Amino acid sequence: MMLLRTLVRLxxxxxxxxxxxxxxxxxxxxxxxxxxxxxxxxxxxxxxxEAKDHILSAKQALIAAGESDEVASEQAxxxxxxxxxxxxxxxxxxxxxxxKMMLSMGLPFAIMMSLFNLxxxxxxxxxxxxxxVTFLLYFVFFGAGMGYIFTFCFAQAxxxxxxxxxxxxxVLEVFSPRLSKVMAVGLAVIMLVLGALSALGVxxxxxxxxxxxxxxxxxxxxxxxxxxxxxVAFNRYLLDGxxxxxxxxxxxxxxxxxxxxxxxxxxxxxxWLRIDLGQPHQLRFRCGQGKESITYLVINGEMxxxxxxxxxxxxxxxxxxxx
Amino acid sequence: xxxxxxxxxxxxxxLVLKVLQRGPNYGFGIRDALYxxxxxxxxVLKEATLYPLLHRLERRELLTSYRxxxxxxxxxxxxxxxxxxxxxLQGRTDEWTKVISLLNRTLFALKKEES
Numbered sequence: 483m484m485l486l487r488t489l490v491r492l493x494x495x496x497x498x499x500x501x502x503x504x505x506x507x508x509x510x511x512x513x514x515x516x517x518x519x520x521x522x523x524x525x526x527x528x529x530x531x532e533a534k535d536h537i538l539s540a541k542q543a544l545i546a547a548g549e550s551d552e553v554a555s556e557q558a559x560x561x562x563x564x565x566x567x568x569x570x571x572x573x574x575x576x577x578x579x580x581x582k583m584m585l586s587m588g589l590p591f592a593i594m595m596s597l598f599n600l601x602x603x604x605x606x607x608x609x610x611x612x613x614x615v616t617f618l619l620y621f622v623f624f625g626a627g628m629g630y631i632f633t634f635c636f637a638q639a640x641x642x643x644x645x646x647x648x649x650x651x652x653v654l655e656v657f658s659p660r661l662s663k664v665m666a667v668g669l670a671v672i673m674l675v676l677g678a679l680s681a682l683g684v685x686x687x688x689x690x691x692x693x694x695x696x697x698x699x700x701x702x703x704x705x706x707x708x709x710x711x712x713x714v715a716f717n718r719y720l721l722d723g724x725x726x727x728x729x730x731x732x733x734x735x736x737x738x739x740x741x742x743x744x745x746x747x748x749x750x751x752x753x754w755l756r757i758d759l760g761q762p763h764q765l766r767f768r769c770g771q772g773k774e775s776i777t778y779l780v781i782n783g784e785m786x787x788x789x790x791x792x793x794x795x796x797x798x799x800x801x802x803x804x805x
Numbered sequence: 806x807x808x809x810x811x812x813x814x815x816x817x818x819x820l821v822l823k824v825l826q827r828g829p830n831y832g833f834g835i836r837d838a839l840y841x842x843x844x845x846x847x848x849v850l851k852e853a854t855l856y857p858l859l860h861r862l863e864r865r866e867l868l869t870s871y872r873x874x875x876x877x878x879x880x881x882x883x884x885x886x887x888x889x890x891x892x893x894l895q896g897r898t899d900e901w902t903k904v905i906s907l908l909n910r911t912l913f914a915l916k917k918e919e920s
Contacts, residue, residue, distance in 0.1 A: 528882075531872075532832055535881050536852065539833035563853035571857040578864075790871065 492635040493661075494523040501530050507555040508537055511565060518569020520576050521634055529572050537562050580633040587632075588625015595620045601694035636661060636784075648723055648794055656719040656791045662784040666715035666759065669708060677705025707757025714759050714780045721791055726765075728779065735777070741767040742802070743774060745795045760785070763792070813849045818858060819901065822867065822886060822894040829885035831875070832856060859884055867893050 488495045497516045502509050512530055519526040537558045544554035562568075596617045599608075648654055658666075680701035683690025690698055713731045720727040727736045743766040748756065756762055760782025769775045781788045824830060824838045836855055840847045862868045867890035875881030886894070 531880050532856065532882050535831065535875060535877075535879060536833045536836075538877060538879075539875075543837075561852065563851055567853040568856065571853070571860075575857075575860055575864075789869075 490520040490634040491526070492522065498523050498527055498530070501527065501534060503534060503538065505538075505541075505555050507552075507559055508534070508541070511537070511559045511562070515565040515568060518565050519572050521572075522636060525576070529568070533562065533568065576633050580629045582629075583632045584625035584629035587628040588621040591624045592617050592621035598693070598697045601697050602692070604694070648721070650723075652722070654721040654787055654790055654794065656721070656781070656785050656787045658715040658717070658782075658785050662715045666712040669759075670712040673705040673708040673712070677702050677709065680705060704757065708759075711757050711759045711780075714782070715784075717780070719779065719791060721794060726795070728777070737765070737767055737777070739795075739798055741769065742795070742799065743767055745779075745792075745799055748778070813843075813846055814854070816901070817850065817854070818862060819894065819897040821855075821858060821862065822890055822897075825868065825884055825886045826891070826894060829871075829883045831881050831883050832859065835859070835884070862890070866890075 497513050501512050501516070503512070512534060515533055516526055516530055519529055540558035540561060541554045544557055545551065549557065596613055599613060599616055603613075679688060679690045680693075680698045682688040683693050683698040684695065684702065685691075690701075693701075716731045718729040720729070724740075725736050725738050727734065729735075744764070746764050746766075748762040748764055753762070758780050760780045763779045763781060765777050765779055766774055767777070781792065820839060820842070821835060824835050824842075827838075830838065832852075832855065836850065836852065839850050839855075843850060859868065863870055863884065866887055868884045869887050870882050870884050872880045872882050
């Protein structure tokens with residue numbers, strides 16, 4: 483049971499002491515609430531911060547109404563409700579995320595692998611139930627594995643800021659956390675190896691030569707796409723009131739917000755052709771002599787402040803359209 | 806849970822959205838605004854009900870949230886109504902208006918006749 487609890491709270495299963503308030507009653511409640519929660523430290527802290535803010539606001543109101551510090555703490559904690567109830571609600575929310583992830587990642591993977599199996603089995607005529615069983619295995623194991631990682635071990639940065647304004651002089655920085663960078667490097671290495679093996683397979687060399695030619699060509703395409711896409715984890719986007727700076731590992735580019743014409747997510751067939759680790763957005767802007775130019779901004783759920791970046795850009799676009 | 810509480814719980818999502826129509830607000834602020842409106846019925850609104858409700862509305866994209874330091878300097882999660890949330894609120898308000906109109910023509914009209 484203890485192991486299971488740790489496994490759904492990786493990589494930092496312990497209570498984050500930064501959450502302490504200095505009020506013994508509130509801190510004891512936060513600690514026991516944390517024990518009821520699942521997910522990485524960042525995910526659990528979202529619930530803890532909200533609870534802490536609520537309890538301290540309630541305490542402040544009670545003190546203002548004439549209660550003593552001790553009584554106010556006690557009543558504020560009591561009125562917030564049992565930690566078990568809040569914990570159960572958070573676990574339910576995370577479970578919904580798990581099933582959503584399982585479906586959205588397991589299903590495409592299972593379909594792709596089943597197509598590969600069908601192509602590779604050729605005329606050997608494997609029975610239909612074999613394909614059905616392998617489809618289910620791919621779906622359940624890959625889907626559950628990825629669902630587990632994204633729900634219980636890996637903190638997607640959302641919900642972060644999504645207000646459509648910036649404070650005076652504020653520079654909004656959009657960046658990926660360290661774990662995303664490590665995963666991106668790992669993915670690039672795996673894809674390089676897979677791509678090289680598949681390319682050899684196309685030439686009839688190595689064990690991938692047993693694959694159908696189409697399977698190997700597709701794998702080379704996917705591998706190249708992923709290797710090209712993976713450095714996005716090292717991108718940094720800086721937004722201030724005047725400009726957006728896009729820093730990739732290969733170049734840095736500053737665009738004036740006044741030049742922007744439109745910010746739109748890439749959809750339809752263009753989206754299907756692109757291999758990206760995130761949602762690509764098309765930025766249309768006017769450069770010298772009023773000519774329109776296009777650049778792409780890839781944003782994913784792991785990036786900190788990505789929601790606010792989009793909210794500010796969209797709000798700017800609406801304001802400019804209104805003018 | 807009595808019938809009155811059941812009815813109030815059914816209308817709670819609409820009440821929360823209505824509070825947020827006035828502008829972004831945070832958990833305790835929303836609860837405070839609702840407490841003032843609900844008066845003696847406020848007991849139905851428990852924190853363990855409010856937060857899951859806010860999160861559910863956020864997942865349905867009727868609300869969006871952002872974090873900003875509160876007056877204590879610690880992060881505070883603000884909720885704000887989305888365009889979809891405004892449309893949903895309008896729809897729910899229309900439905901409740903129809904219910905009130907129906908009750909006025911039936912139940913309350915009968916009461917008036919009796920008295």
